[in-house]
Amino acid sequence: MPKIVDKKAKARAISSVALTVFRKRGYPGTRMSDIAEAAGIGKGTLYEYFKDKADILRFEFDRYFEHFSASLLEAINKDSRPSEKLLALIDFTLGHTIEWEDHCAVYMDYFSSARADQDEGFSLSCMYGQMKEILMNLIHEGQESGEIDPAFNAAALSELFVSIYDGIIIHRLFTGQTVDRELFRKTALNLIQNGMIVQGVMKG
Amino acid sequence: MPKIVDKKAKARAISSVALTVFRKRGYPGTRMSDIAEAAGIGKGTLYEYFKDKADILRFEFDRYFEHFSASLLEAINKDSRPSEKLLALIDFTLGHTIEWEDHCAVYMDYFSSARADQDEGFSLSCMYGQMKEILMNLIHEGQESGEIDPAFNAAALSELFVSIYDGIIIHRLFTGQTVDRELFRKTALNLIQNGMIVQGVMKG
Amino acid sequence: MPKIVDKKAKARAISSVALTVFRKRGYPGTRMSDIAEAAGIGKGTLYEYFKDKADILRFEFDRYFEHFSASLLEAINKDSRPSEKLLALIDFTLGHTIEWEDHCAVYMDYFSSARADQDEGFSLSCMYGQMKEILMNLIHEGQESGEIDPAFNAAALSELFVSIYDGIIIHRLFTGQTVDRELFRKTALNLIQNGMIVQGVMKG
Amino acid sequence: MPKIVDKKAKARAISSVALTVFRKRGYPGTRMSDIAEAAGIGKGTLYEYFKDKADILRFEFDRYFEHFSASLLEAINKDSRPSEKLLALIDFTLGHTIEWEDHCAVYMDYFSSARADQDEGFSLSCMYGQMKEILMNLIHEGQESGEIDPAFNAAALSELFVSIYDGIIIHRLFTGQTVDRELFRKTALNLIQNGMIVQGVMKG
DNA sequence: CATGAATGAGGATTCATTCAT
DNA sequence: TATGAATGAATCCTCATTCAT
Numbered sequence: 107m108p109k110i111v112d113k114k115a116k117a118r119a120i121s122s123v124a125l126t127v128f129r130k131r132g133y134p135g136t137r138m139s140d141i142a143e144a145a146g147i148g149k150g151t152l153y154e155y156f157k158d159k160a161d162i163l164r165f166e167f168d169r170y171f172e173h174f175s176a177s178l179l180e181a182i183n184k185d186s187r188p189s190e191k192l193l194a195l196i197d198f199t200l201g202h203t204i205e206w207e208d209h210c211a212v213y214m215d216y217f218s219s220a221r222a223d224q225d226e227g228f229s230l231s232c233m234y235g236q237m238k239e240i241l242m243n244l245i246h247e248g249q250e251s252g253e254i255d256p257a258f259n260a261a262a263l264s265e266l267f268v269s270i271y272d273g274i275i276i277h278r279l280f281t282g283q284t285v286d287r288e289l290f291r292k293t294a295l296n297l298i299q300n301g302m303i304v305q306g307v308m309k310g
Numbered sequence: 311m312p313k314i315v316d317k318k319a320k321a322r323a324i325s326s327v328a329l330t331v332f333r334k335r336g337y338p339g340t341r342m343s344d345i346a347e348a349a350g351i352g353k354g355t356l357y358e359y360f361k362d363k364a365d366i367l368r369f370e371f372d373r374y375f376e377h378f379s380a381s382l383l384e385a386i387n388k389d390s391r392p393s394e395k396l397l398a399l400i401d402f403t404l405g406h407t408i409e410w411e412d413h414c415a416v417y418m419d420y421f422s423s424a425r426a427d428q429d430e431g432f433s434l435s436c437m438y439g440q441m442k443e444i445l446m447n448l449i450h451e452g453q454e455s456g457e458i459d460p461a462f463n464a465a466a467l468s469e470l471f472v473s474i475y476d477g478i479i480i481h482r483l484f485t486g487q488t489v490d491r492e493l494f495r496k497t498a499l500n501l502i503q504n505g506m507i508v509q510g511v512m513k514g
Numbered sequence: 515m516p517k518i519v520d521k522k523a524k525a526r527a528i529s530s531v532a533l534t535v536f537r538k539r540g541y542p543g544t545r546m547s548d549i550a551e552a553a554g555i556g557k558g559t560l561y562e563y564f565k566d567k568a569d570i571l572r573f574e575f576d577r578y579f580e581h582f583s584a585s586l587l588e589a590i591n592k593d594s595r596p597s598e599k600l601l602a603l604i605d606f607t608l609g610h611t612i613e614w615e616d617h618c619a620v621y622m623d624y625f626s627s628a629r630a631d632q633d634e635g636f637s638l639s640c641m642y643g644q645m646k647e648i649l650m651n652l653i654h655e656g657q658e659s660g661e662i663d664p665a666f667n668a669a670a671l672s673e674l675f676v677s678i679y680d681g682i683i684i685h686r687l688f689t690g691q692t693v694d695r696e697l698f699r700k701t702a703l704n705l706i707q708n709g710m711i712v713q714g715v716m717k718g
Numbered sequence: 719m720p721k722i723v724d725k726k727a728k729a730r731a732i733s734s735v736a737l738t739v740f741r742k743r744g745y746p747g748t749r750m751s752d753i754a755e756a757a758g759i760g761k762g763t764l765y766e767y768f769k770d771k772a773d774i775l776r777f778e779f780d781r782y783f784e785h786f787s788a789s790l791l792e793a794i795n796k797d798s799r800p801s802e803k804l805l806a807l808i809d810f811t812l813g814h815t816i817e818w819e820d821h822c823a824v825y826m827d828y829f830s831s832a833r834a835d836q837d838e839g840f841s842l843s844c845m846y847g848q849m850k851e852i853l854m855n856l857i858h859e860g861q862e863s864g865e866i867d868p869a870f871n872a873a874a875l876s877e878l879f880v881s882i883y884d885g886i887i888i889h890r891l892f893t894g895q896t897v898d899r900e901l902f903r904k905t906a907l908n909l910i911q912n913g914m915i916v917q918g919v920m921k922g
Numbered sequence: 923c924a925t926g927a928a929t930g931a932g933g934a935t936t937c938a939t940t941c942a943t
Numbered sequence: 944t945a946t947g948a949a950t951g952a953a954t955c956c957t958c959a960t961t962c963a964t
Binding site: 135215218235255259268273276278284288291292300 | 338418438458461462466478490493503507
């Protein structure tokens with residue numbers, strides 16, 4: 107009678123430990139043995155749960171992304187106006203970088219390693235594309251309803267938002283946090299709100 | 311009489327080639343032999359001009375940083391008002407990411423994977439620190455003169471600007487460019503300008 | 515259940531093989547792959563048991579030194595008179611060079627070329643210092659009790675003995691053995707005995 | 719009209735500088751560029767005067783050995799009795815290690831590298847053989863004339879003398895000098911004299 | 923299932939030697 | 944003759960992955 111274990115659960119437990127190690131040492135700087143040691147299991151055991159090193163990263167990234175996607179829709183649908191939805195979305199992403207801070211490091215690691223593996227053309231545009239799509243639609247709607255300054259190019263603006271999201275993550279990764287997170291979040295939101303929203307309409 | 315070579319010039323030529331290789335293959339994914347081959351020289355020759363792999367990057371980084379610092383002051387000093395200076399500074403950095411695109415991409419790549427051994431004399435925090443200092447001073451001045459919305463926390467705002475700078479670079483690294491650069495630059499500048507500047511004062 | 519290996523025993527087996535390779539090819543001339551091949555294992559496996567090349571030697575050196583130190587005290591304490599102890603000590607060291615011939619040869623080889631980086635924890639001077647200390651004390655005692663010719667300077671004489679020890683080893687390394695070892699040992703002992711001991715007292 | 723230089727003289731000047739570098743860094747630890755730099759010439763120039771790195775060492779060794787051989791005969795022939803000749807010879811060699819101290823380091827380096835180069839059988843016995851031959855003859859003569867203790871095996875004793883010579887050199891190389899050289903020399907000579915010479919005969 | 927011992931491909935770096943000038 | 948720029952063979956060491964137990 108084989109020992110019965112919840113493979114899924116153990117995989118999650120392992121990758122969760124791995125995440126903290128990745129966070130500390132960076133993905134390329136982390137050895138499989140580091141992970142095994144931190145998880146208190148044998149090196150070989152890792153391969154019972156994951157195909158290879160990248161697979162651990164991928165697994166944890168997927169968790170991150172799934173949660174992100176699911177929560178995103180929820181966050182948007184609370185509000186009704188396009189501009190409100192848009193701000194809610196942005197606020198959500200900023201909050202998400204705080205809540206899933208450890209994963210954000212992985213997020214960067216994931217892209218870097220993915221880029222390195224595939225000589226050319228590993229395009230993340232598909233993943234980002236989804237996000238930009240949502241943003242663009244909201245911007246368009248907001249511009250049509252007069253809530254958002256029509257002077258903005260929707261594609262450029264949505265790309266900017268995604269870039270800001272990435273930037274906040276990586277800058278924190280590089281320098282650590284120097285400013286209080288919630289203050290930082292509010293600052294960012296204010297800047298975007300002031301910069302984008304047509305005041306008369308919002309207030310009216 | 312020996313062959314006479316302009317060592318400085320050749321070092322620059324090599325590191326310049328190396329940079330494009332780093333861009334294509336990523337820093338960790340680039341072998342010294344790749345660089346040598348691309349530069350049309352022997353592997354050993356690299357070590358006549360550079361201490362090690364990181365030294366090649368450091369060399370280009372210095373060039374980048376020197377140019378950045380020098381141009382920055384120039385860009386700022388054209389204008390007189392704090393808010394104008396601030397916008398000029400932001401505009402300059404955005405333009406700089408376009409002009410030095412390869413360098414930016416490679417640094418992001420390097421720093422996001424180096425983490426573990428970030429002590430080799432790449433003055434990342436020094437560069438960011440300097441930048442934030444300048445930003446904060448301008449924001450403060452602008453707030454005192456009433457040009458910039460006093461509701462903003464200067465430290466948070468300057469960190470946000472630097473984050474946006476990083477974000478633009480890394481997002482481009484991940485996805486390539488999907489939006490016209492100049493349009494993108496203008497969009498970012500507009501958002502920041504609208505979001506931060508007190509209109510009455512500016513127009514007055 | 516993993517393969518269980520007596521790491522200590524395997525390390526000794528490997529280093530033991532390595533020693534013979536060092537002896538044959540010289541320390542600098544021995545490649546890690548030579549050792550691996552001779553030991554019938556993979557190159558990487560060496561690093562499971564030893565930090566680096568020098569560590570293999572260090573391991574054998576420790577074994578040698580431990581055995582040397584332990585046996586030394588034993589050899590001395592059999593006799594009671596200082597002069598007898600001294601001769602026993604010298605006799606012991608001469609015998610030791612025969613018994614541990616390979617080790618001796620390799621150390622000479624190592625130390626005569628290492629010079630530049632003699633800081634890695636080979637306690638050469640410590641070993642010599644200890645030895646000279648013991649020798650000097652015995653000589654002094656012997657001189658006080660009238661067994662040893664008081665004309666000798668104790669420090670110089672003990673340094674001479676250690677030099678002879680080194681000389682016997684290195685000469686054998688260079689030329690191989692041309693004279694029967696036991697005869698050689700006896701000759702050396704006689705010379706020293708005759709040269710140092712005050713006859714009247716010994717015989718009396 | 720070519721620049722006329724005394725090739726021999728320049729070679730000697732170079733190898734003389736090289737010697738001091740070898741002494742300091744050891745032969746394997748000395749780079750050709752180190753020598754060139756110390757000699758104030760270009761790296762390539764070394765190859766105008768020497769076939770390769772080993773050739774520089776060999777050159778300097780030859781100088782040493784030639785001087786040694788020539789002076790040796792001189793030293794011996796001053797005295798007439800075998801035992802006096804023998805002691806003079808030993809005294810000469812001891813003095814020689816003091817006078818040619820720098821070369822002694824090279825002497826060891828030379829043998830080590832020679833051993834490393836030739837997988838097997840690089841036998842120094844020919845060189846040492848000459849020395850041992852002389853020693854053995856003197857010992858035999860001394861024993862026949864009753865000056866030297868007939869209990870000694872001449873071959874073993876002469877090998878011992880050569881070993882002591884080597885030992886003094888290498889021990890000094892390892893540990894530096896701790897005892898005054900002249901005192902050390904006298905001590906060694908006394909030990910040998912007392913140990914070997916039949917007193918009655920010498921004095922008689 | 924679990925393990926960790928074994929592996930070897932892979933890469934950075936060194937340095938004696940060559941050779942164009 | 945003198946040079947030093949260029950070279951690439953050679954070697955150490957790392958670490959993801961495999962597999963016998």
